[in-house]
Amino acid sequence: MTSTLKLAARNLLRYRRRTLLTALLIMLGVLALLLFVAAAGSFKQTMVGSITDSMLGHLQVHRKGYTQSIDNLPLNLNLQPNAVGKIELALKADPDVAAYSLRVKLGAMFSNFTENTSIRLNGVDPAAEDAAVPALRQRINDGDKTGPLVAPGKVLIPTLIARGMKVNVGDNVVLVVTNASGSVNGKNFVVGGILDGVTGPGGRDGYIHIDDARELLRMDKPEVMEVAVCLKSLKSLSAVQQRLNAALGEIRNKEGKPATELHLWSDLSPFANIVKMIDLMTLFIRIMLIAIVLVSVMNVMLMAVYERIREIGTLAAIGTQPGKLMAIFLSEGLLLGIVGAAAGIALSYALVGYLNLNPVVFAFGREQITLRPVLELVEVGGVLILAVVVSALASLQPAWRAARMDPIQALRHV
Amino acid sequence: MPLIRAENITKNYRVGDMEVPALKGVSFEIGEGAFAAFVGPSGSGKSTLLNLLGCLDHPTSGTLTVNGTDIATLSRSAAASFRGEHLGFIFQDFNLVPVLSVYENIEYPLLMVRGWSPEKRRERVLKVIDAVGMNEQAHKRPDQISGGQKQRVAVARALVGEPKLVLADEPTANLDHDTAYRILGLMKTMRDNFGTSFIFSTHDPKIMGEAELTFTLEDGRLVQEGGAA
Ligand SMILES: Nc1ncnc2c1ncn2[C@@H]1O[C@H](COP(=O)(O)OP(=O)(O)OP(=O)(O)O)[C@@H](O)[C@H]1O
Ligand SMILES: [Mg+2]
Numbered sequence: 116m117t118s119t120l121k122l123a124a125r126n127l128l129r130y131r132r133r134t135l136l137t138a139l140l141i142m143l144g145v146l147a148l149l150l151f152v153a154a155a156g157s158f159k160q161t162m163v164g165s166i167t168d169s170m171l172g173h174l175q176v177h178r179k180g181y182t183q184s185i186d187n188l189p190l191n192l193n194l195q196p197n198a199v200g201k202i203e204l205a206l207k208a209d210p211d212v213a214a215y216s217l218r219v220k221l222g223a224m225f226s227n228f229t230e231n232t233s234i235r236l237n238g239v240d241p242a243a244e245d246a247a248v249p250a251l252r253q254r255i256n257d258g259d260k261t262g263p264l265v266a267p268g269k270v271l272i273p274t275l276i277a278r279g280m281k282v283n284v285g286d287n288v289v290l291v292v293t294n295a296s297g298s299v300n301g302k303n304f305v306v307g308g309i310l311d312g313v314t315g316p317g318g319r320d321g322y323i324h325i326d327d328a329r330e331l332l333r334m335d336k337p338e339v340m341e342v343a344v345c346l347k348s349l350k351s352l353s354a355v356q357q358r359l360n361a362a363l364g365e366i367r368n369k370e371g372k373p374a375t376e377l378h379l380w381s382d383l384s385p386f387a388n389i390v391k392m393i394d395l396m397t398l399f400i401r402i403m404l405i406a407i408v409l410v411s412v413m414n415v416m417l418m419a420v421y422e423r424i425r426e427i428g429t430l431a432a433i434g435t436q437p438g439k440l441m442a443i444f445l446s447e448g449l450l451l452g453i454v455g456a457a458a459g460i461a462l463s464y465a466l467v468g469y470l471n472l473n474p475v476v477f478a479f480g481r482e483q484i485t486l487r488p489v490l491e492l493v494e495v496g497g498v499l500i501l502a503v504v505v506s507a508l509a510s511l512q513p514a515w516r517a518a519r520m521d522p523i524q525a526l527r528h529v
Numbered sequence: 530m531p532l533i534r535a536e537n538i539t540k541n542y543r544v545g546d547m548e549v550p551a552l553k554g555v556s557f558e559i560g561e562g563a564f565a566a567f568v569g570p571s572g573s574g575k576s577t578l579l580n581l582l583g584c585l586d587h588p589t590s591g592t593l594t595v596n597g598t599d600i601a602t603l604s605r606s607a608a609a610s611f612r613g614e615h616l617g618f619i620f621q622d623f624n625l626v627p628v629l630s631v632y633e634n635i636e637y638p639l640l641m642v643r644g645w646s647p648e649k650r651r652e653r654v655l656k657v658i659d660a661v662g663m664n665e666q667a668h669k670r671p672d673q674i675s676g677g678q679k680q681r682v683a684v685a686r687a688l689v690g691e692p693k694l695v696l697a698d699e700p701t702a703n704l705d706h707d708t709a710y711r712i713l714g715l716m717k718t719m720r721d722n723f724g725t726s727f728i729f730s731t732h733d734p735k736i737m738g739e740a741e742l743t744f745t746l747e748d749g750r751l752v753q754e755g756g757a758a
Contacts, residue, residue: 118640125628429624434613434642436606523585
């Protein structure tokens with residue numbers, strides 16, 4: 116075994132430049148794949164994290180049909196107190212649910228006493244919202260970041276409105292709302308903070324206290340438009356989804372149909388499509404890597420067999436078994452693939468290490484993303500297995516040719 | 530029992546639709562410890578006959594036994610085993626493995642064909658490398674030694690497994706006269722020391738004279754057999 120490998124290594128070194136170029140090609144392919152996967156993984160994680168932790172939560176419960184018309188922020192598709200109670204029970208019973216926040220969502224007229232604009236608002240319980248979307252607080256770029264998220268009488272407004280309406284923290288503003296029965300109601304607020312926007316729907320919403328929201332809407336019952344749920348870990352997402360679907364399916368409306376709907380963050384954010392695209396690109400790069408290894412190793416091995424026909428004839432004549440000849444050439448191709456892949460992996464680790472020491476920061480939408488690429492062991496192992504399997508496949512035909520060669524004809528070859 | 534017994538061997542090559550007869554009924558016997566030569570003009574069938582003896586090809590008809598084994602119909606891998614066990618080969622172009630040192634070339638059959646243990650290999654390689662006078666060059670690569678030295682290494686590689694028979698198709702064709710004589714002398718000494726039979730082919734009349742037994746082929750037939758000199 117070791118002697119076969121030694122022979123393979125010597126033969127690879129015989130054509131140093133060709134071997135080096137091929138190994139280099141494989142190395143670059145591996146590097147491209149691993150770096151892309153590591154960087155895209157970090158990007159995905161950051162983006163998903165910012166979307167879920169500062170805005171959406173990991174999943175959301177609404178009254179059936181609400182998400183379909185969420186753009187209009189309808190006031191007649193609320194979860195009734197009875198249903199909310201059952202939802203809360205189901206959430207509290209689930210071991211993987213970390214926190215949840217009940218939200219009253221509404222559209223309002225925002226006035227600074229000289230100009231008006233429309234604003235989308237979430238009425239939230241500050242403590243619950245803080246627990247369900249802990250990163251929301253980090254989006255406050257001006258105002259009190261340490262106190263309660265939003266106190267009664269205060270409003271958090273998105274940067275765009277603050278800038279457009281020229282209002283600052285501490286300014287008085289008026290929010291005017293038309294409620295479900297058509298009557299208009301207004302209330303004075305003080306700007307408590309200004310929020311950085313995030314990508315996706317809801318990324319430019321304002322926040323008020325849930326009691327203020329209900330007062331503005333003149334709600335007589337504690338109805339809720341949205342329940343944002345935070346899980347202990349994203350890994351349990353589909354498990355929780357299944358459990359909650361079962362539990363929430365019990366909540367029926369008067370017609371006996373399910374009264375609620377459950378959505379994952381990925382159903383609610385268009386960034387899920389970007390994630391899908393990234394995954395597709397990863398797949399393409401993987402296919403490219405397979406092609407690179409296959410073509411380059413096969414090319415080298417076909418040449419190697421062709422150049423060494425007389426040598427093969429000699430080895431066969433002096434009694435080398437066909438299987439052994441096959442092993443000699445297979446291990447040559449394998450060694451080439453593995454060395455190239457190993458070099459690529461080593462270089463990837465070095466580059467990823469460097470990128471973590473000198474992070475790349477770039478803007479995506481209105482967010483600053485700091486890449487912290489991580490090489491997952493599964494991914495690295497996968498690349499190694501890919502290199503082994505593909506270079507073995509690539510060497511199979513040339514090795515088979517060598518093993519099947521007729522010694523007399525091979526010896527006569529010039 | 531003779532080492533080799535050939536009875537009415539024929540060999541036809543297929544070229545397109547045509548059958549080209551290369552051997553037309555050859556019978557002979559060669560005993561143990563022989564130093565024999567196949568001679569004859571170009572195209573007379575010397576290489577064809579050596580290939581048959583070397584289990585590299587099957588005769589079209591006839592029986593062929595080497596060392597008591599009927600080798601006329603051996604399968605591919607059985608033939609490879611037989612060659613590895615009982616035969617040694619020396620080639621016109623030396624055919625050493627370029628990436629292996631002199632020592633490793635000689636060791637190859639024991640390592641890759643026989644699968645001997647390192648101690649056994651070492652003992653045996655050192656013995657033959659000494660016998661052919663190449664210990665000084667043991668670590669050199671084939672491209673660092675002369676043609677005559679390469680053929681010495683080839684002789685050692687052929688002998689290292691202690692075969693019954695060494696076959697050499699034109700072993701001296703690529704060597705100058707003096708060197709050719711020395712290689713033949715070496716082969717004869719090896720025969721004396723190890724008791725291995727040597728059969729070689731040549732069309733050089735002077736080289737032919739070194740053989741103790743010659744078989745003259747002409748157009749696929751054995752036309753003369755006898756002790757030379
Ligand atoms: N593979 C083959 N296919 C067809 N014909 C062949 C083949 N090998 C040999 N022959 C023919 O068989 C005959 C004997 O060839 P062989 O090579 O045995 O002669 P030789 O005595 O070794 O000649 P040389 O001295 O030139 O080496 C020749 O007519 C040759 O053309
Ligand atoms: Mg010939």
